[in-house]
Amino acid sequence: MIDSENVTSRIRNEIMERCDQDVNACIQCGRCTASCPVVPAMDLLPREIMLHLQNGTLQRVLDSKTPWICASCFSCAARCPRNLDISRVMEAVRVKLLRPRGAIVLSPGKLSREMLQKLPPQALVSGFRKFSK
Numbered sequence: 001m002i003d004s005e006n007v008t009s010r011i012r013n014e015i016m017e018r019c020d021q022d023v024n025a026c027i028q029c030g031r032c033t034a035s036c037p038v039v040p041a042m043d044l045l046p047r048e049i050m051l052h053l054q055n056g057t058l059q060r061v062l063d064s065k066t067p068w069i070c071a072s073c074f075s076c077a078a079r080c081p082r083n084l085d086i087s088r089v090m091e092a093v094r095v096k097l098l099r100p101r102g103a104i105v106l107s108p109g110k111l112s113r114e115m116l117q118k119l120p121p122q123a124l125v126s127g128f129r130k131f132s133k
């Protein structure tokens, strides 16, 4: 739980630096949400993630399961009229949450040959994006 305005601001800045996306440019049009294939499983819509980051209500983002549900499919980025890439925002939030816990690191060398052959490529790419930093 974030307990001070300064800490909130610092963490928000870290996330913004890491994703290199200007969340304040978001106009809340909702096209990202409309194009996202996994919205039914999310507790915050992609548009709402951007809204909370704009408003500084960071705890809602950090408590949300949405960044973990995001499949990094880039549908939102392809349709955003402001050229924002929400998958990078989601990734930055995940990294922020993982780092203090000692960071789970996943690399191809840690998976068996059988897993590499059987897992769908999308799952592998998504997994490496989520757990490689």
Ligand code: SF4
Residues within 6 Å of the ligand: 025, 026, 027, 028, 029, 030, 031, 032, 033, 046, 047, 050, 076, 079, 080, 081, 082, 083, 084, 086
């Ligand atoms: S599509 Fe882009 S501008 Fe529209 S709500 Fe999503 S992030 Fe914001």
Ligand code: SF4
Residues within 6 Å of the ligand: 032, 035, 036, 037, 038, 039, 046, 069, 070, 071, 072, 073, 074, 075, 076, 077, 086, 087, 090
């Ligand atoms: S990158 Fe994530 S938030 Fe964007 S459309 Fe795909 S699953 Fe949804």
